[in-house]
Amino acid sequence: MSKQELTIIVKSIIASNTLGEQLEAAQQLSFFYKKLIKHSHSDANETLVSGGIALSSSGAADCVDDYLRTVSFIKGIYKAITKLLTDSTEKNINILYAGCGPFATLILPLLPLFDKGRISAILIDINASSLESVQNFITLIDLEEYDLQLIESNAITYAIPEDFIVDLTISETMDCGLTREPQIAISRNIIKQLSSNAIFIPQEIRIDLAYTFFDYEPYFRKTINEVKGYKELQPYPYKVFVDRLFTINKEHFGRENHNSKIESAFYTLPATFENYPDVCLFTELTIFDDVELKTAESYITNPYCLMSMYGIRDYSEIKLIYDFGEIPKWSYQLQ
Ligand SMILES: C[S@@+](CC[C@H](N)C(=O)[O-])C[C@H]1O[C@@H](n2cnc3c(N)ncnc32)[C@H](O)[C@@H]1O
Known part of the structure; x- marks a missing residue:
């Protein structure tokens, strides 16, 4: 039931047009997560790295409630995955998600819309407890048949495995005016390891x-x-x-x-x-x-x-x- 419920919500996010529709769809996603994962997330694991501050698990969980952010990223990522899968109908696509937080909000809700045989993803976070939460969510929502690797690592220094040729990278690790969080340090590290036709989100x-x-x-x-x-x-x-x-x-x-x-x-x-x-x-x-x-x-x-x-x-x-x-x-x- 949960996977079906999530699919309905993510479809309504993708179809939303007016501000009212977008807010309503994003609120449903937020309620869905809170209903499913009842325990509170740690607010004590904010981490300082050379390049910025990685939010605590609790701070990262709250990002889902930045409604237009969540809706716009999910819409953009849906568009990017659809493009990659239709541009090459044979090939599987590899996704790297740098800074997934405790919900992996920008990728997990989209997975039920795509063929599990065609997507592999590496999900990175610096906070072990956020990754535990993502694993819990994967089990609860029955997404275990997708090829997902959860890796505890610093995305500013992370080396992408040579046999994982990335088609799409997602990272939303920013605050206003690009202050505080490490979006730019992460982007610099990951982008230099990408092939020329890989997509990086946000694109600009x-x-x-x-x-x-x-x-x-x-x-x-x-x-x-x-x-x-x-x-x-x-x-x-x-x-x-x-x-x-x-x-x-x-x-x-x-x-x-x-x-x-x-x-x-x-x-x-x-x-x-x-x-x-x-x-x-x-x-x-x-x-x-x-x-x-x-x-x-x-x-x-x-x-x-x-x-x-x-x-x-x-x-x-x-x-x-x-x-x-x-x-x-x-x-x-x-x-
Ligand atoms: C702004 S939150 C976004 C969470 C989630 N991706 C979302 O969009 O709702 C950023 C996440 O990136 C993680 N993060 C920040 N810097 C990181 C780094 N250098 N390496 C790995 N993870 C990092 C934080 O721990 C946090 O979970």
Whole structure:
């Protein structure tokens, strides 16, 4: 019964169009997990690695409730798997899921939609208790006949087995403005091991610089019964787009690259800034193909405020520096 119930829910996620349909389908998925796995997940196993903080099992479980994130990733991954399977009707496909959390939310619900003989997957997490939970879930939901390997490892240093040629990688290990979590360090390690035609999800992460009034910007917040994001809020009219700081995709990390800093050019600071005093970063994702996650649709694409121009004097230019060597963070240089 559980597998059937899950299949109905995942189909409703894929078919959802309006915001209401998407929220309802994602809530059903969240209730399904909570009903099935009743014990609480550890909040004591947050792990610090060189590249960022891996969420605790409990923090990772909560991600399922970032509704539009969950729906958009599941839709994009469904599209990617369907494409891979139809592009080559003979071949099996290999999936690597880096940072699966206790529910493996972005892949397990989709499995019943595909032929078990055609998919193999490696699911990695740094937290052993998250993997125990995934194993429990696989048993409860009767997905044991799928070829799934669960591996406790750090995805920033993980070496993909030579006989496992990856067709699709999934990693959602990010926070807003690419701070805190190790998305970029994981992407760099995995992408350099992929063949040129493998798919990496998210396909693209874009970070834009703007001068604005942070408190008036649309911002995703979830209260018990409602989700408020940019769709209910008006865009702030005086926001000034400055530049796209960077675009992270397979090409960005396609070559050997040991640098864990990304620096921007210097940008002119406005002489008067009453209507846009804050230096802010805006994140958007292309998950796969036309499936996107826009600013303020989720926690991971919320705007990020770096500094207020009221706090500085006698400077005319700013340069931004993103450093993901340890806990990913932004800093700036003025001149
Ligand atoms: C934001 S949660 C997402 C969980 C789940 N994939 C989802 O989408 O709902 C990120 C997960 O990645 C794991 N993680 C973060 N950094 C990791 C690393 N360096 N190696 C392995 N797992 C990592 C965390 O432990 C956590 O379970």
